[in-house]
Amino acid sequence: MANDIAEGASPAGGPAQRGRIQATDFDRRDADWYIDQGIQLLVFIGGISAIVFIIGIFVFITKEGFGFIFGEMDFGQFFTSPRWRPTSEYNPTYGILALVAGTASVTGLAMLIAIPFSLGAAIYIAEFATGKTREYLKILVELLAAIPSIVWGFIGLTIMNPLIIKIFDVPIGLTVLNAGVILGLMAAPIMTSIAEDALKAVPDRYREAAEAMGATHWQVTIKVVLPAARNGLLGAVLLGVGRGFGETMAVLMATGHAINLPSSIFDSVRALTATIAAELGETAVGSNHYMALFTIGIFLFVVTFVINLTADLVVRGVRKG
Amino acid sequence: MVAGSIASAHGREDSPVKLEIDDLSIGYGGQTILDNVNLSIREHEIFGIIGPANAGKTSFLKALNRMDMFNSSMQVDGTIRFNGRDIKALRNVYALRSRIGVVFPLPVGLPLTVYDNVAMAPRLAGTTKKAELDVIVERCLTRAALWDEVKDRLKSLGSLLSGGQQQRLTIARALSQNPELLMLDEFSIAVDPVTTMRIEDVLKELRNEITIILVTNLVQQARRLADRTAFFLGGECVEVGPTEQLFQGDVKDQRTRDYIAGRFG
Secondary structure: OOOHHHHHHOOOOOHHHHOOOOHHHHHOOOHHHHHHHHHHHHHHHHHHHHHHHHHHHHHHHHHHHHHHHOOOOOHHHHHHOOOEEOOOOOOOEEOOHHHHHHHHHHHHHHHHHHHHHHHHHHHHHHHHOOHHHHHHHHHHHHHHHOOOHHHHHHHHHHHHHHHHHHHHOOOOOOOHHHHHHHHHHHHHHHHHHHHHHHHHOOOHHHHHHHHHOOOOHHHHHHHHHHHHOHHHHHHHHHHHHHHHHHOOHHHHHHOEOOOOOOOOOOOOEOOHHHHHHHHHHHOOOOOHHHHHHHHHHHHHHHHHHHHHHHHHHHHOOOOOO | OOOOOOHHHOOOOOOOEEEEEEEEEEEEOOEEEEEEEEEEEEOOOEEEEEOOOOOOHHHHHHHHOOHHHHOOOEEEEEEEEEOOEEOOOOOOHHHHHHOEEEEOOOOOOOOOEHHHHHHHHHHHOOOOOHHHHHHHHHHHHHHOOOHHHHOOOOOOEHHHOOHHHHHHHHHHHHHHOOOOEEEEEOHHHHOOHHHHHHHHHHHHHHOOOOEEEEEOOOHHHHHHHOOEEEEEEOOEEEEEEEHHHHHOOOOOOHHHHHHHOOOOO
16 A cells, blocks of 8 residues: 555555545535534524523513512511411401421421431442342332322322321321321432432442441441532432422322411421412412412422522532632 | 561561462452462562453452452452461451552542541541541651642542542552551552652562562562562463562563563563
8 A cells, every 4th residue: 555654544444445535525514514513403402492491481480470579569478477368358468488387397397207218228229239139129219209299199198197197196187297208208219319329429449449448338338438429419308308399289188288387297287389289270360369379489489499509509519618 | 677678688488478378269250360379478578460461460459358349240269368367267357458558550539638538547447636647647648759749738639639649649548557468559550750769669668567569560660679579471370489580581481581571461
């Protein structure tokens, strides 16, 4: 072959056989180039659409609630009054404090239950379980995460309710306790799944290095793996909080749906989300009640947004100082 | 102990045996990686292991540390005695590992601060006093030729150091265990030549205190450091002998001579 470099670079029969690239090829766009451009455009549309939808939803709920926010809404009353009486004939009041307390108490209790369970499960699956056990557990956890919320609500209504009445000898079982347990069990699998991913993302060489120093399995987990996966684990927890905050159907069925500032876990409460779900269908479009519900929607949107943003920043590893 | 630093003073015939390896075979899922190795490593010697890739060098080190426990497909047969004790019969494998420092070929800066990386082993061993830990951390980092570069950022993450710095951090961490046996697996891959020489000097000093196994793909490094050298090839321990003797061509097997001369591998 005349060209020594070409010969050295590719053995006979290789791509060089197609002939040397001509200078004019630099200006000829072939099918690969157009496919590349096309795919780039498609994924760009896909990526941008998420942002468009978020903005679209925000604009929509804001528009629906706007008339209320700038009209009859009394900010002090809205956030500090526990009286949600939108249908009162003479003096309708729109205070969401009791609803916020309902959502917060249920979510708080749910996290108390879900965090230890899910972190324990994730540590077991990722660090201690081996072989088949791990595989089956992973599949089971993901299966649990896929149970529809209405089914959980059903369990709360028909199993937990009589159980709580019987065990604690209380008049009603549709309470903070019931919803908290249900929501905790509901959030735990997805939190487990995310936390387990975070633990699995810690490279094995860290574990081997620590074990080679004589650290026991548990010491490796607590001193090396958990600190390394800290951001992912916090992300999992915040995702669980977001899930608890936004959950509607199970909470509607298990809380008792009574407007109430809870003083114990045996009180019935009502959640923000459940209020919207239960009342929106019965309001006149454009009425104060209707717009007040949308204002709750805006509030939920902002809170969920802040939680998710925090989770995201934490996962990305924003560190202190 | 012998205070002199000339190679011949170390690992002499009359030194006690640190590690005795009898009929050691290692396989992964039925495929043999190391076949029937017999050798002994004496106290206070630097024992070099040279050989091309896939010779079984790294697997050999893993077996000495019972790291085969991490990998269920790794099968280890034969006996390894550490200080005369069969390491398969030990009831506390963690105690064994804490006496053996390991430096892996690729640096592993644990995702902790530089300080915590080095303080980890002493803490596992029960040292909690800050003052004691400070002394250990400074001494080990100095020995690993890293102190000057990191003394002002002991609180930054070890995993954020450069590759060469992480490797020296790994060495400092291994030293912080105050090991009886130090195993280095091609430690100089990620380290520049100047730093390599500084670490080699440290290893020469250390041989007065501990036993060192040095797996290296640089035959000249083995010549510079090792008192005795073993040549591994394709899962076989071809030859073990005093390093100078091997390098002067006094070998039993032609393959050893060829490898040392750079004719293959």
